[in-house]
Structures are given as structure tokens and as C-alpha cells.
Amino acid sequence: MATTDEMVQTVKAFILDEFLPGEPADSLTGDTPLISGGILDSIATLKLVMFLEEKFGVVLAAHEVDRQYLDTLNDIAKLLAAKQR
Amino acid sequence: MTSSLHGLFVAAAARHSDRVAVVLPGRGEITYGALDRLSNRLRDRLHAMGVCPGDRVGIYVGKSIDSVAAICGILKCGAAYVPVDPTAPPARNAYILDNCRVAALIVESRFRAALETELEALGPLPPMLGVDAAGTADALAGALDAADRDAPAAVVATATPEPDALAYILYTSGSTGKPKGVMLSHENAVSFVDWCSEAFEPSHEDRFSSHAPFHFDLSILDLHVALKHGASIVLIPEERGKDPQHLAQLIDDHRITIWYSAPSILSLLAQFGDLRSHDGSSLRLVLFAGEVFPVKHLRTLTALLPRPRYFNLYGPTETNVCTYYEVVPPVPDERTVPYPIGTVCSHLRAKVVGTEGEAIAAGDEGELCIAGRGVMQGYWELPEQTARGFIVDPDGTRWYRTGDVVVEEAGGVYTYRGRRDRMVKRRGYRVELGEIEGGLYQHPRAKEVAVVATPDEEAGVRVTAFLSVREGAPPSLVEMKRFAAERLPLYMVPDRFVWLEALPKTSTDKVDYQQLKAMSQDRA
Secondary structure, three states: OOOHHHHHHHHHHHHHHHHOOOOOHHHOOOOOOOOOOOOOOHHHHHHHHHHHHHHHOOOOOHHHOOHHHHOOHHHHHHHHHHHHO | OOOOHHHHHHHHHHHOOOOEEEEEOOOEEEEHHHHHHHHHHHHHHHHHOOOOOOOEEEEEOOOOHHHHHHHHHHHHOOOEEEEOOOOOOHHHHHHHHHHOOOOEEEEEHHHHHHHHHHHHOOOOOOOEEEEOOOOOOHHHHHHHHHHHHHOOOOOOOOOOOOOOOEEEEEEEOOOOOOOEEEEEEHHHHHHHHHHHHHHHOOOOOOEEEEOOOOOOOHHHHHHHHHHHHOOEEEEOOHHHHOOHHHHHHHHHHOOOOEEEEOHHHHHHHHHHOOHHHOOOOOOOEEEEEOOOOOHHHHHHHHHHOOOOEEEEEEOOOOOOOOEEEEEOOOOOOOOOOOOOOEEEOOOEEEEEEOOOOOEOOOOOOEEEEEEEOOOOOEEOOOHHHHHHOEEEOOOOOEEEEEEEEEEEEHHHEEEEEEEOOOEEEEOOEEEEHHHHHHHHHOOOOEEEEEEEEEEEOOOEEEEEEEEEEOOOOOOOHHHHHHHHHHHOOHHHOOOEEEEEOOOOEOOOOOEOHHHHHHHHHHOO
């Protein structure tokens, strides 16, 4: 069972590969705004949700598919940790 | 004698006072009678705040029963409503509200501080009616109660405006970098609403989705056609509106009969909405407008939901819907080209002209122009742009130049061929590439900026920004996206940023957009 940190590294790698081609890894930090910062549009956000659901076996409720829960890697870490309990 | 836009609502409210007018899923609803009374109170309060017939009143409120009541109240006061995008940067909204000099503003608390900071830089603040946490109409009622405790508002008569009085101003992307206000009169709005009545035969038993935000002209059909007929409006909250799985459930839960949106959410619904597990039997009409619907996804959708009638609606904000085409399933497997934009609506006339506005041979490609009662009054305080947007016949007929290139086929059916200028549709919104350039130019290290759009199989259109850097290393992609997202609506943030030594130029020293387009296609 992966730790939250390991899961976030996996998510970070996915976002860099899929949505930030050629970008150095260190420009994406825990605080970088993903949705409100224009990196993930609505289709990309859905792809991220599908990735989280398939990769980690979690299920997101309707209201969780939102910038309140997914806007930064730190937010995603919090969400994944909550789902582990 | 034409009715006014709010006249349609008031007449329906008298006939259907106990029927549900607006539903906010999971939160509450309001009847026609209550909506009528609440909008009357707002009418009176706006009058007490100094709003006169012919004024503009801004609405900076999240989509809610309160904002629907605000629209009705503003119209009853004889003013034009100016809805701004609650998700756009406050500076952009401040620009809009200042540009049309709103006589009053209805603003939700969560937006107020940032907006006031921006507005103060532009001039004196307009009188504001603040509402806390918009939702089921309690917010607006609460604000009106508080104002009444200070000084009760006198009851005034509902306005009876002239047909050419403005009903609303919707701001769209402007090529000089600033949004421009499209002025629509009561006659413009009512002639469109009446066409919808004829084309779609709504009744008080219909339940309309309200998917589009109120600053988007799809909302005119959602709200005002529903209100005319005593039907129910089901407000789709913003986050649900982008989530196809939960959307399918919402359609079933609220027995939505008429759906209207840009194609992109319907494509998502077809691919990810798990429609096989949902009923969908309440839907009788699926309307889509705003951009081309990729045939592949339309085929999937109509196969999964075969019972409703499907209509492709076309029209710029300046005319609202002006042509329409019914897509009758099944969509043949071998079809790849998009469906036509169809025939002109009965309240309008259409013609196709050449590059100088001259008549051309039937069947040749040319620019679609529209005349009639649904055509806008003009752009707010932009007389030159307004004049450039029209061809005026010797007999005085004003034809609006859509800037869309079409071909007319047998039966007066038009097919879309492309844009005449540098505007593209992105997620249903109209985007002037020049406006994106204007935003990016503000970056301190951007020396030159040129934005191009190229077709993309999956997304429809791909926006690439080419820049040259002032000095030092170019900023990161993350930084540029964030910079753009802070100055422009999210749908205008480019997909890619490419940094060059210098932008390629033509022989007349202008940016060579053709070459940049070719470069952006090579870099796929």
C-alpha cells in the first residue's frame, strides 16, 4: 500500500507527462494552482480524476471533482489521505 | 404591439402562479408567484437606489434562484441587465461594469472586496445591493429585507419599455483586447423567444436545463422561453455542469425535457456519462450551439439517446440563434463532415456576400449576413465597430456580418466553412486571438506575442502562443499558464507556449501568422 507521498509523486509524474510536456519537474510544486492556474481544463481534470480512480482504487463524489479538492498537489494529497481512512 | 421580455414572464406568472419556476437541485425551488413577488421587490428597491428606465444594472452573482430573480427585477425596473462571469478575473468584470456605467450593481459578498478594489481605480463606485451566499432566493430576500429596514422602498409600476429599449448587454471577446458589449433590445429578445415557441412548442410541463451561465446568450433561451411558457428551469450548478456522470443522474432526477448547451459537455456525456445505466427518457429535445459538434461524438450520443429530437442551432451573440438544423438519427457510420447550420429562422433573413459585401453567385462560398427583428442594436459605445459590423442596403435594411464563411445548398440550407477573421470557438466561448495576445503582452518578459489557433482532432481547436523573450531565460510553462489564468478567463489560456528568438515577419514587417500556424501544426 503506497504512502500518500508516493501517491502524490505518481500523480505529479502523470500531470507532467500528460499536461506539461517538456517542463522541468521542479516547476510543479505542492502549491502550484492546477485548475485555477490554467494547467488543467475541464477535460484534463476529468482525465486526472479517472487516473486517480483507476490507479488508487478511490471513488470521487460529484462535489469533489472541483478546484476546492483538486487545485494543487497538496489538495490532492489531502483528498487521497482522507480516502485511505 | 410587441410585449416586453418581462411582460412574457408576468403574463405566465399570472396563469401559473403555483407552478415551479426555478429549481436549484438539492437546495430548493421557487414558484412563479413567489418569483413574481420577489422580482417586484427588487424592482422597487432598484428604483429607490436611483435606477431609471434605460439604465444598466450589473449582476455579479453565482448562478442561483437569486440571480434569476435579479434578472426579472431589473427588467421590471425598465433597465437592461448586464451579467458578468463570476469565474472571470475581477479586473475584467470591473472593466465591463465601468464600461457601460451601471447605475447599480447586485453583487454577491464573496466577490465584493476584490471587485471594489478594481472599480475604485476606475472611478466612483455604483450603488450596490450586496447578497450573501446566493442560492435559493433567501439571499436576495434577506438583502431586500435589510434595505427595507433602513428605508422602505416605494412600490412602483412595472416598466413598459419601447421595443427598441435595451433588455440586456452581453459582453463578448473584442479584437482590440477589450471585451465589447452586445446590446439587445426587448424586440430583439422577444422575437427570438417567439421563434423558439414556434420551433420547439414548449409548454408549462417542460423542464428546461439551465446549463449556460447567464453572461452567455444560450441562457436567453433557457430562462426567457421557459418563463414565457410557465415551464420549470432546473439550474445546473457549475461543478455538476462539467461532470458527465453526475449530469446524467441529474437529468433523470429532475426529469429534464429540454437540454441546451455547447456540444463539448454533450461529447463528455456521450463518452463518460455512463448513459447506458441511466434512463434519459424525460428528454424530448436536445439543442446544441456555439461550436461544431464532432460527428463521432454526436453519433455516440444519438445512439445512446435515440428518443429526443436533436437540433443544431447557430448564431452569434449579435443575433442569438439565426439558423437551425434538425439532426435525425441515426448518424451514418461513414459520415465524417459536421452537419449543416441549416435554414434561417422565420423572424430573420439571411444572405451570403463576397469580401467587399457584394452579391455573389448562388452556391459560392461567402460571408453569412443576417437581417431582421432579432439583430442587435449595436456594440455599446463603439460606433465604428458597430458600423463595420453591418452592411446597409439602399432601402435601409441593416445586415449583420457574422464573419462566418458559409455555402448555401439546396433548400436554403447553409453549411459552415470557417471564420473570416481571427476568432475561434473554444469550449463554446468566442475567443478573439487578439485578446489573448493583449493579456500575454502584459508579462514583463514578453517582448513579442502572437497567438494562433489550429484544428485539433480531440479538442476541436488548439491555441498556441508564440513569444520572444525580453531578456534572460523564458518563464516556465507553469508560470505562463498561471499568468494567463490570472488575467484572462480560463477558456482563453493557451494550450502551448513556444518561445522563439524573434517572431517571423512578412515583407511588410507584420507578424507572419500563416507561418506561425504552419509551425504550430508541425509541432504536433
